[in-house]
Amino acid sequence: MSDIVIEKIVRPERTLSGTWLEVIASNLDYHRAAFLWKCEGLTDAQLRRRAIPSSDLTLLSLMRHLQGVERYWLQHRLAGTTPQYFPYLTNADTDWFDESDPTPARTVYTDYLSACADSRSLFPPHDLTRIIPNPEFGPTDVHFILTHVIEEYARHLGHADLLRESLDGTTGE
Template structure:
Protein backbone atom coordinates (compact mmCIF):
# COMPACT_ATOMS: atom_id res chain seq x y z
CA UNK A 1 0.00 0.00 0.00
CA UNK A 2 1.29 3.45 -0.94
CA UNK A 3 2.01 5.99 1.76
CA UNK A 4 1.24 8.84 -0.65
CA UNK A 5 -1.49 11.03 0.83
CA UNK A 6 -2.56 13.24 -2.08
CA UNK A 7 -2.72 11.35 -5.36
CA UNK A 8 -2.70 12.93 -8.82
CA UNK A 9 -4.40 16.32 -8.96
CA UNK A 10 -5.88 17.71 -12.14
CA UNK A 11 -6.54 21.40 -11.87
CA UNK A 12 -9.83 22.55 -13.39
CA UNK A 13 -10.08 25.11 -16.15
CA UNK A 14 -10.86 28.59 -14.90
CA UNK A 15 -13.64 30.75 -16.24
CA UNK A 16 -11.95 33.96 -17.36
CA UNK A 17 -15.13 35.71 -18.42
CA UNK A 18 -18.82 35.40 -17.81
CA UNK A 19 -21.01 35.95 -14.77
CA UNK A 20 -18.96 37.23 -11.82
CA UNK A 21 -19.97 34.42 -9.46
CA UNK A 22 -19.04 31.78 -12.05
CA UNK A 23 -15.61 33.36 -12.49
CA UNK A 24 -15.08 33.54 -8.72
CA UNK A 25 -16.23 29.95 -8.11
CA UNK A 26 -14.00 28.56 -10.85
CA UNK A 27 -10.98 30.55 -9.69
CA UNK A 28 -11.51 29.42 -6.11
CA UNK A 29 -11.65 25.78 -7.23
CA UNK A 30 -8.53 26.35 -9.31
CA UNK A 31 -6.64 27.69 -6.26
CA UNK A 32 -7.89 24.82 -4.10
CA UNK A 33 -6.57 22.36 -6.67
CA UNK A 34 -3.31 24.27 -7.02
CA UNK A 35 -2.72 23.97 -3.28
CA UNK A 36 -3.34 20.21 -3.45
CA UNK A 37 -1.09 19.99 -6.50
CA UNK A 38 1.72 21.32 -4.29
CA UNK A 39 1.01 18.42 -1.89
CA UNK A 40 0.62 15.78 -4.61
CA UNK A 41 2.74 12.66 -4.33
CA UNK A 42 4.02 13.31 -0.81
CA UNK A 43 3.89 11.00 2.19
CA UNK A 44 2.59 11.82 5.66
CA UNK A 45 6.18 12.37 6.79
CA UNK A 46 6.95 14.73 3.90
CA UNK A 47 3.80 16.77 4.50
CA UNK A 48 4.98 17.24 8.10
CA UNK A 49 8.50 18.36 7.16
CA UNK A 50 9.69 21.80 8.23
CA UNK A 51 12.20 22.39 5.44
CA UNK A 52 12.73 26.10 6.07
CA UNK A 53 14.95 26.69 9.09
CA UNK A 54 13.41 30.08 9.78
CA UNK A 55 9.82 28.79 9.80
CA UNK A 56 7.75 26.12 11.50
CA UNK A 57 5.40 26.09 8.50
CA UNK A 58 4.52 22.73 6.94
CA UNK A 59 2.28 21.71 4.06
CA UNK A 60 0.13 19.76 6.52
CA UNK A 61 -0.17 22.84 8.74
CA UNK A 62 -1.32 24.84 5.74
CA UNK A 63 -3.88 22.15 4.92
CA UNK A 64 -5.23 22.33 8.47
CA UNK A 65 -5.34 26.12 8.22
CA UNK A 66 -7.15 26.13 4.88
CA UNK A 67 -9.91 23.83 6.15
CA UNK A 68 -10.41 26.42 8.89
CA UNK A 69 -10.45 29.24 6.32
CA UNK A 70 -13.12 27.40 4.34
CA UNK A 71 -15.34 26.79 7.35
CA UNK A 72 -14.87 30.15 9.04
CA UNK A 73 -15.51 32.30 5.98
CA UNK A 74 -18.21 30.24 4.26
CA UNK A 75 -20.12 28.77 7.17
CA UNK A 76 -19.64 31.33 9.94
CA UNK A 77 -19.41 34.54 7.93
CA UNK A 78 -21.50 33.93 4.81
CA UNK A 79 -24.08 31.43 6.11
CA UNK A 80 -24.19 32.64 9.71
CA UNK A 81 -23.95 29.10 11.04
CA UNK A 82 -21.62 27.48 13.56
CA UNK A 83 -19.02 25.44 11.72
CA UNK A 84 -17.79 22.08 12.95
CA UNK A 85 -14.02 22.32 13.12
CA UNK A 86 -11.97 19.15 13.49
CA UNK A 87 -10.28 19.35 16.91
CA UNK A 88 -6.70 19.79 15.73
CA UNK A 89 -4.21 20.69 18.40
CA UNK A 90 -3.12 24.32 18.28
CA UNK A 91 -0.45 26.36 19.98
CA UNK A 92 0.20 30.04 20.61
CA UNK A 93 2.73 31.63 18.27
CA UNK A 94 5.47 34.08 19.24
CA UNK A 95 3.27 37.01 18.18
CA UNK A 96 0.36 35.79 20.32
CA UNK A 97 -1.61 34.28 17.46
CA UNK A 98 -2.73 30.70 17.17
CA UNK A 99 -1.49 28.09 14.70
CA UNK A 100 -1.82 24.36 14.22
CA UNK A 101 0.56 22.41 16.42
CA UNK A 102 2.74 20.22 14.24
CA UNK A 103 2.96 17.62 17.02
CA UNK A 104 -0.74 16.84 16.37
CA UNK A 105 -0.71 13.15 15.51
CA UNK A 106 -3.78 13.22 13.27
CA UNK A 107 -2.76 11.20 10.19
CA UNK A 108 -2.20 13.34 7.10
CA UNK A 109 -4.76 11.23 5.22
CA UNK A 110 -7.40 12.23 7.76
CA UNK A 111 -6.40 15.90 7.50
CA UNK A 112 -6.64 15.63 3.71
CA UNK A 113 -10.12 14.08 3.89
CA UNK A 114 -11.21 16.79 6.35
CA UNK A 115 -9.88 19.46 3.99
CA UNK A 116 -11.80 17.94 1.05
CA UNK A 117 -14.93 17.82 3.20
CA UNK A 118 -14.50 21.48 4.17
CA UNK A 119 -14.19 22.44 0.48
CA UNK A 120 -17.35 20.47 -0.38
CA UNK A 121 -19.22 22.15 2.49
CA UNK A 122 -18.06 25.54 1.16
CA UNK A 123 -19.31 24.76 -2.34
CA UNK A 124 -22.72 23.91 -0.87
CA UNK A 125 -22.80 27.16 1.11
CA UNK A 126 -21.63 29.12 -1.95
CA UNK A 127 -24.59 27.82 -3.94
CA UNK A 128 -27.02 28.93 -1.21
CA UNK A 129 -25.72 32.32 -0.09
CA UNK A 130 -24.33 34.09 -3.13
CA UNK A 131 -27.56 35.08 -4.88
CA UNK A 132 -26.99 38.65 -3.66
CA UNK A 133 -23.25 39.44 -3.82
CA UNK A 134 -23.91 42.92 -2.40
CA UNK A 135 -25.50 41.51 0.77
CA UNK A 136 -23.77 42.88 3.85
CA UNK A 137 -22.47 40.32 6.34
CA UNK A 138 -21.08 40.99 9.81
CA UNK A 139 -17.36 40.46 9.97
CA UNK A 140 -15.48 40.74 13.28
CA UNK A 141 -12.12 41.01 11.49
CA UNK A 142 -12.92 43.70 8.91
CA UNK A 143 -16.26 45.15 10.00
CA UNK A 144 -19.37 44.90 7.85
CA UNK A 145 -18.46 43.60 4.40
CA UNK A 146 -20.36 42.31 1.44
CA UNK A 147 -20.37 38.79 0.03
CA UNK A 148 -18.01 39.85 -2.77
CA UNK A 149 -15.35 40.94 -0.29
CA UNK A 150 -15.55 37.63 1.59
CA UNK A 151 -15.18 35.61 -1.61
CA UNK A 152 -12.24 37.73 -2.73
CA UNK A 153 -10.67 37.38 0.72
CA UNK A 154 -10.84 33.58 0.54
CA UNK A 155 -9.07 33.73 -2.84
CA UNK A 156 -6.49 36.05 -1.23
CA UNK A 157 -5.93 33.45 1.51
CA UNK A 158 -5.34 30.79 -1.11
CA UNK A 159 -3.04 32.97 -3.18
CA UNK A 160 -0.88 33.68 -0.14
CA UNK A 161 -0.74 30.11 1.06
CA UNK A 162 -0.19 28.57 -2.37
CA UNK A 163 2.91 30.75 -2.52
CA UNK A 164 4.02 29.36 0.83
CA UNK A 165 3.26 25.84 -0.38
CA UNK A 166 5.32 26.40 -3.51
CA UNK A 167 8.37 27.36 -1.43
CA UNK A 168 7.86 24.46 0.97
CA UNK A 169 7.47 21.93 -1.83
CA UNK A 170 10.62 23.11 -3.58
CA UNK A 171 12.53 22.86 -0.30
CA UNK A 172 11.21 19.34 0.34
CA UNK A 173 12.05 17.68 -2.97
CA UNK A 174 12.96 20.31 -5.53
CA UNK A 175 9.60 20.15 -7.33
CA UNK A 176 8.60 23.47 -8.83
CA UNK A 177 5.66 24.69 -10.78
CA UNK A 178 4.01 27.87 -11.85
Template sequence: MISDQEFRRDPATAASERELLQGFLDFHRGTLLWKTAGLTGEQLTQARIEPSTMTLLGLVRHLSEVERYWYQVCLAGRPVELKLWTDEYPDGDFDLVDPARAAEDLADLREAIRISDEIAAAHALDDTFTRPKGTTEYSVRYLYIHMIEEYARHNGHVDLLREQTDGLTGE
Protein backbone atom coordinates in the same frame (compact mmCIF):
# COMPACT_ATOMS: atom_id res chain seq x y z
CA MET B 1 5.13 13.58 -11.38
CA ILE B 2 1.44 14.07 -10.69
CA SER B 3 -0.37 16.14 -13.30
CA ASP B 4 -1.98 19.36 -12.11
CA GLN B 5 -4.93 18.56 -14.38
CA GLU B 6 -6.05 15.93 -11.86
CA PHE B 7 -6.66 18.72 -9.35
CA ARG B 8 -7.43 21.94 -11.18
CA ARG B 9 -8.68 23.56 -14.34
CA ASP B 10 -7.83 27.00 -15.66
CA PRO B 11 -10.60 29.45 -14.82
CA ALA B 12 -12.76 30.80 -17.62
CA THR B 13 -11.50 33.93 -19.32
CA ALA B 14 -14.95 35.27 -20.23
CA ALA B 15 -17.84 34.43 -17.91
CA SER B 16 -20.16 35.93 -15.34
CA GLU B 17 -18.64 37.53 -12.28
CA ARG B 18 -19.75 34.60 -10.11
CA GLU B 19 -18.26 32.03 -12.49
CA LEU B 20 -14.96 33.92 -12.63
CA LEU B 21 -14.72 34.24 -8.85
CA GLN B 22 -15.61 30.58 -8.30
CA GLY B 23 -13.24 29.54 -11.09
CA PHE B 24 -10.25 31.36 -9.60
CA LEU B 25 -11.05 30.10 -6.10
CA ASP B 26 -11.35 26.53 -7.39
CA PHE B 27 -8.06 26.92 -9.27
CA HIS B 28 -6.21 28.00 -6.14
CA ARG B 29 -7.84 25.32 -4.00
CA GLY B 30 -6.82 22.76 -6.61
CA THR B 31 -3.27 24.13 -6.65
CA LEU B 32 -2.94 23.43 -2.93
CA LEU B 33 -4.27 19.90 -3.37
CA TRP B 34 -1.94 19.29 -6.34
CA LYS B 35 1.13 20.57 -4.49
CA THR B 36 0.43 18.30 -1.52
CA ALA B 37 -0.38 15.18 -3.57
CA GLY B 38 1.87 12.16 -3.63
CA LEU B 39 3.78 12.94 -0.44
CA THR B 40 3.98 10.90 2.73
CA GLY B 41 2.73 12.14 6.06
CA GLU B 42 6.33 12.64 7.13
CA GLN B 43 7.10 14.76 4.08
CA LEU B 44 3.95 16.82 4.62
CA THR B 45 4.94 17.62 8.21
CA GLN B 46 8.58 18.62 7.68
CA ALA B 47 9.33 22.26 8.42
CA ARG B 48 11.86 23.35 5.82
CA ILE B 49 12.13 27.11 6.18
CA GLU B 50 13.71 27.87 9.54
CA PRO B 51 12.82 29.31 11.97
CA SER B 52 9.22 28.89 10.77
CA THR B 53 7.24 25.83 11.83
CA MET B 54 5.19 26.09 8.63
CA THR B 55 4.65 22.78 6.85
CA LEU B 56 2.61 21.64 3.87
CA LEU B 57 0.18 19.84 6.14
CA GLY B 58 0.00 22.85 8.44
CA LEU B 59 -1.08 24.96 5.47
CA VAL B 60 -3.72 22.38 4.53
CA ARG B 61 -5.01 22.46 8.11
CA HIS B 62 -4.88 26.27 8.22
CA LEU B 63 -6.93 26.62 5.06
CA SER B 64 -9.47 24.07 6.32
CA GLU B 65 -9.95 26.22 9.40
CA VAL B 66 -10.16 29.40 7.29
CA GLU B 67 -12.86 27.77 5.13
CA ARG B 68 -14.85 26.74 8.23
CA TYR B 69 -14.49 30.14 9.86
CA TRP B 70 -15.47 32.34 6.94
CA TYR B 71 -18.21 30.21 5.38
CA GLN B 72 -19.74 28.22 8.22
CA VAL B 73 -19.25 30.56 11.17
CA CYS B 74 -19.37 33.98 9.51
CA LEU B 75 -21.51 33.63 6.38
CA ALA B 76 -23.90 30.89 7.51
CA GLY B 77 -23.86 31.83 11.20
CA ARG B 78 -23.52 28.21 12.23
CA PRO B 79 -22.37 27.39 15.76
CA VAL B 80 -19.32 25.52 14.46
CA GLU B 81 -16.54 24.84 16.90
CA LEU B 82 -13.27 25.53 15.17
CA LYS B 83 -11.14 22.42 15.40
CA LEU B 84 -7.63 23.77 15.22
CA TRP B 85 -7.62 27.27 16.71
CA THR B 86 -8.05 27.00 20.46
CA ASP B 87 -7.17 29.18 23.41
CA GLU B 88 -4.53 26.64 24.41
CA TYR B 89 -3.14 26.28 20.88
CA PRO B 90 -3.96 29.41 18.83
CA ASP B 91 -1.67 28.10 16.07
CA GLY B 92 -2.76 24.48 16.43
CA ASP B 93 -3.28 24.25 12.69
CA PHE B 94 0.50 24.59 12.26
CA ASP B 95 1.87 23.44 15.60
CA LEU B 96 -0.04 20.19 16.10
CA VAL B 97 0.54 18.44 12.77
CA ASP B 98 0.70 14.65 12.87
CA PRO B 99 2.02 12.60 9.94
CA ALA B 100 -0.40 9.80 10.82
CA ARG B 101 -3.36 12.17 10.27
CA ALA B 102 -2.27 13.51 6.87
CA ALA B 103 -4.90 11.67 4.83
CA GLU B 104 -7.59 12.68 7.34
CA ASP B 105 -6.48 16.33 7.23
CA LEU B 106 -6.56 16.36 3.42
CA ALA B 107 -10.04 14.80 3.45
CA ASP B 108 -11.09 17.44 6.00
CA LEU B 109 -10.02 20.20 3.61
CA ARG B 110 -12.00 18.66 0.77
CA GLU B 111 -15.08 18.42 3.01
CA ALA B 112 -14.66 22.01 4.23
CA ILE B 113 -14.47 23.16 0.59
CA ARG B 114 -17.60 21.18 -0.30
CA ILE B 115 -19.53 22.77 2.57
CA SER B 116 -18.19 26.24 1.71
CA ASP B 117 -19.33 25.93 -1.89
CA GLU B 118 -22.75 24.72 -0.77
CA ILE B 119 -23.15 27.70 1.55
CA ALA B 120 -21.86 30.24 -1.00
CA ALA B 121 -24.20 28.93 -3.71
CA ALA B 122 -27.17 29.86 -1.54
CA HIS B 123 -26.13 33.53 -1.43
CA ALA B 124 -25.99 36.34 -3.96
CA LEU B 125 -22.69 38.17 -4.35
CA ASP B 126 -24.27 41.31 -2.83
CA ASP B 127 -25.53 39.49 0.28
CA THR B 128 -23.80 40.71 3.42
CA PHE B 129 -22.84 39.26 6.79
CA THR B 130 -20.85 40.25 9.85
CA ARG B 131 -18.19 38.31 11.67
CA PRO B 132 -18.92 37.15 15.21
CA LYS B 133 -18.05 39.88 17.69
CA GLY B 134 -17.85 42.40 14.83
CA THR B 135 -19.96 45.08 13.23
CA THR B 136 -18.29 45.46 9.84
CA GLU B 137 -20.41 44.20 6.96
CA TYR B 138 -18.79 41.94 4.38
CA SER B 139 -20.29 40.94 1.05
CA VAL B 140 -20.14 37.47 -0.43
CA ARG B 141 -18.18 39.10 -3.26
CA TYR B 142 -15.60 40.25 -0.69
CA LEU B 143 -15.48 36.73 0.73
CA TYR B 144 -14.63 35.25 -2.68
CA ILE B 145 -11.86 37.79 -3.23
CA HIS B 146 -10.52 37.31 0.29
CA MET B 147 -10.42 33.52 -0.12
CA ILE B 148 -8.70 33.77 -3.52
CA GLU B 149 -6.10 36.02 -1.90
CA GLU B 150 -5.73 33.67 1.09
CA TYR B 151 -5.11 30.62 -1.10
CA ALA B 152 -2.87 32.49 -3.56
CA ARG B 153 -0.67 33.85 -0.76
CA HIS B 154 -0.34 30.48 0.94
CA ASN B 155 0.20 28.69 -2.37
CA GLY B 156 3.40 30.73 -2.65
CA HIS B 157 4.51 29.15 0.61
CA VAL B 158 3.40 25.75 -0.67
CA ASP B 159 5.54 26.19 -3.80
CA LEU B 160 8.66 26.80 -1.71
CA LEU B 161 7.97 23.94 0.70
CA ARG B 162 7.18 21.45 -2.06
CA GLU B 163 10.28 22.37 -4.06
CA GLN B 164 12.44 21.87 -0.97
CA THR B 165 10.74 18.53 -0.26
CA ASP B 166 11.20 16.78 -3.59
CA GLY B 167 12.07 19.39 -6.23
CA LEU B 168 8.55 19.64 -7.71
CA THR B 169 7.99 23.03 -9.29
CA GLY B 170 5.24 24.45 -11.43
CA GLU B 171 2.80 27.28 -11.38
Protein backbone atom coordinates in the same frame (compact mmCIF):
# COMPACT_ATOMS: atom_id res chain seq x y z
CA MET C 1 -1.48 0.68 0.63
CA SER C 2 0.75 3.47 -0.61
CA ASP C 3 2.46 5.89 1.76
CA ILE C 4 1.49 8.70 -0.61
CA VAL C 5 -1.29 10.82 0.92
CA ILE C 6 -2.49 12.67 -2.18
CA GLU C 7 -2.28 10.90 -5.50
CA LYS C 8 -2.89 12.58 -8.86
CA ILE C 9 -4.52 16.01 -8.85
CA VAL C 10 -6.08 17.40 -12.02
CA ARG C 11 -6.56 21.13 -11.90
CA PRO C 12 -9.83 22.30 -13.44
CA GLU C 13 -10.03 24.75 -16.30
CA ARG C 14 -10.92 28.23 -15.11
CA THR C 15 -13.93 30.14 -16.35
CA LEU C 16 -12.50 33.18 -18.10
CA SER C 17 -15.77 34.92 -18.83
CA GLY C 18 -19.21 34.69 -17.35
CA THR C 19 -20.94 36.13 -14.34
CA TRP C 20 -18.78 37.40 -11.51
CA LEU C 21 -19.86 34.45 -9.36
CA GLU C 22 -18.99 31.92 -12.08
CA VAL C 23 -15.52 33.40 -12.48
CA ILE C 24 -14.92 33.59 -8.71
CA ALA C 25 -16.18 30.03 -8.08
CA SER C 26 -14.01 28.75 -10.92
CA ASN C 27 -10.92 30.54 -9.63
CA LEU C 28 -11.54 29.31 -6.10
CA ASP C 29 -11.77 25.71 -7.31
CA TYR C 30 -8.63 26.21 -9.37
CA HIS C 31 -6.73 27.52 -6.33
CA ARG C 32 -7.99 24.63 -4.18
CA ALA C 33 -6.69 22.15 -6.75
CA ALA C 34 -3.42 24.06 -7.21
CA PHE C 35 -2.75 23.77 -3.48
CA LEU C 36 -3.40 20.03 -3.53
CA TRP C 37 -1.22 19.75 -6.64
CA LYS C 38 1.65 21.16 -4.54
CA CYS C 39 1.04 18.33 -2.04
CA GLU C 40 0.63 15.60 -4.65
CA GLY C 41 2.81 12.52 -4.33
CA LEU C 42 4.07 13.27 -0.81
CA THR C 43 4.03 11.10 2.28
CA ASP C 44 2.79 12.03 5.75
CA ALA C 45 6.38 12.72 6.85
CA GLN C 46 7.06 14.97 3.86
CA LEU C 47 3.86 16.95 4.41
CA ARG C 48 5.00 17.55 8.01
CA ARG C 49 8.58 18.55 7.14
CA ARG C 50 9.62 22.09 7.99
CA ALA C 51 11.64 24.04 5.45
CA ILE C 52 12.80 26.43 8.15
CA PRO C 53 13.60 24.77 11.50
CA SER C 54 12.27 27.72 13.55
CA SER C 55 8.93 27.79 11.72
CA ASP C 56 5.81 25.66 12.16
CA LEU C 57 4.97 26.25 8.51
CA THR C 58 4.52 22.95 6.65
CA LEU C 59 2.32 21.82 3.80
CA LEU C 60 0.22 19.95 6.36
CA SER C 61 -0.21 23.04 8.56
CA LEU C 62 -1.26 25.00 5.46
CA MET C 63 -3.83 22.31 4.68
CA ARG C 64 -5.20 22.60 8.23
CA HIS C 65 -5.27 26.38 7.89
CA LEU C 66 -7.07 26.31 4.55
CA GLN C 67 -9.80 24.02 5.89
CA GLY C 68 -10.25 26.67 8.58
CA VAL C 69 -10.46 29.40 5.93
CA GLU C 70 -13.17 27.42 4.14
CA ARG C 71 -15.15 26.90 7.33
CA TYR C 72 -14.71 30.33 8.89
CA TRP C 73 -15.05 32.60 5.86
CA LEU C 74 -17.35 30.68 3.54
CA GLN C 75 -19.44 28.59 5.90
CA HIS C 76 -19.59 30.70 9.07
CA ARG C 77 -19.28 34.29 7.86
CA LEU C 78 -20.75 34.06 4.37
CA ALA C 79 -23.41 31.37 4.81
CA GLY C 80 -24.13 31.91 8.51
CA THR C 81 -23.80 28.21 9.36
CA THR C 82 -22.08 26.67 12.35
CA PRO C 83 -19.32 24.60 10.75
CA GLN C 84 -17.89 21.49 12.36
CA TYR C 85 -14.19 22.06 12.96
CA PHE C 86 -11.86 19.08 13.37
CA PRO C 87 -10.20 19.29 16.82
CA TYR C 88 -6.61 20.00 15.71
CA LEU C 89 -4.06 21.09 18.29
CA THR C 90 -3.07 24.74 18.01
CA ASN C 91 -0.11 26.61 19.40
CA ALA C 92 -1.48 28.96 22.10
CA ASP C 93 1.24 31.55 21.42
CA THR C 94 0.72 31.88 17.68
CA ASP C 95 -2.81 30.56 17.03
CA TRP C 96 -1.20 28.41 14.30
CA PHE C 97 -1.48 24.64 14.13
CA ASP C 98 0.79 22.72 16.46
CA GLU C 99 2.95 20.34 14.47
CA SER C 100 2.94 17.87 17.36
CA ASP C 101 -0.71 17.15 16.46
CA PRO C 102 -0.71 13.42 15.70
CA THR C 103 -3.65 13.52 13.26
CA PRO C 104 -2.54 11.52 10.21
CA ALA C 105 -2.05 13.55 7.04
CA ARG C 106 -4.59 11.34 5.24
CA THR C 107 -7.20 12.41 7.84
CA VAL C 108 -6.25 16.08 7.42
CA TYR C 109 -6.60 15.67 3.64
CA THR C 110 -10.03 14.07 4.02
CA ASP C 111 -11.07 16.87 6.38
CA TYR C 112 -9.85 19.50 3.92
CA LEU C 113 -11.82 17.88 1.09
CA SER C 114 -14.90 17.78 3.34
CA ALA C 115 -14.53 21.48 4.19
CA CYS C 116 -14.28 22.36 0.48
CA ALA C 117 -17.32 20.22 -0.37
CA ASP C 118 -19.33 21.83 2.42
CA SER C 119 -18.37 25.29 1.13
CA ARG C 120 -19.32 24.38 -2.45
CA SER C 121 -22.72 23.15 -1.27
CA LEU C 122 -23.48 26.63 0.07
CA PHE C 123 -22.56 28.38 -3.16
CA PRO C 124 -23.67 30.65 -4.71
CA PRO C 125 -24.68 33.11 -2.03
CA HIS C 126 -28.19 34.44 -2.57
CA ASP C 127 -27.71 38.10 -1.75
CA LEU C 128 -24.49 39.67 -3.04
CA THR C 129 -25.31 43.05 -1.48
CA ARG C 130 -25.79 41.71 2.04
CA ILE C 131 -23.51 43.34 4.63
CA ILE C 132 -21.85 40.80 6.90
CA PRO C 133 -20.48 41.78 10.32
CA ASN C 134 -16.85 40.85 10.70
CA PRO C 135 -14.72 41.30 13.83
CA GLU C 136 -11.46 41.36 11.86
CA PHE C 137 -12.25 43.86 9.08
CA GLY C 138 -15.55 45.43 10.09
CA PRO C 139 -18.72 45.20 8.00
CA THR C 140 -18.03 43.50 4.66
CA ASP C 141 -20.06 42.33 1.72
CA VAL C 142 -20.13 39.03 -0.14
CA HIS C 143 -17.71 40.29 -2.78
CA PHE C 144 -15.09 41.09 -0.16
CA ILE C 145 -15.37 37.71 1.54
CA LEU C 146 -15.06 35.76 -1.71
CA THR C 147 -12.08 37.79 -2.90
CA HIS C 148 -10.49 37.50 0.57
CA VAL C 149 -10.72 33.70 0.40
CA ILE C 150 -8.98 33.79 -2.99
CA GLU C 151 -6.37 36.10 -1.43
CA GLU C 152 -5.82 33.52 1.35
CA TYR C 153 -5.29 30.77 -1.21
CA ALA C 154 -2.99 32.90 -3.38
CA ARG C 155 -0.84 33.86 -0.38
CA HIS C 156 -0.54 30.31 0.84
CA LEU C 157 0.10 28.91 -2.63
CA GLY C 158 3.26 31.01 -2.61
CA HIS C 159 4.24 29.41 0.69
CA ALA C 160 3.39 25.96 -0.71
CA ASP C 161 5.62 26.61 -3.75
CA LEU C 162 8.61 27.30 -1.51
CA LEU C 163 7.87 24.41 0.85
CA ARG C 164 7.53 21.91 -1.99
CA GLU C 165 10.71 23.07 -3.68
CA SER C 166 12.61 22.73 -0.39
CA LEU C 167 11.33 19.14 -0.03
CA ASP C 168 12.26 17.66 -3.38
CA GLY C 169 13.08 20.43 -5.82
CA THR C 170 9.67 20.27 -7.53
CA THR C 171 8.66 23.61 -8.96
CA GLY C 172 5.68 24.72 -10.96
CA GLU C 173 3.49 27.64 -11.73
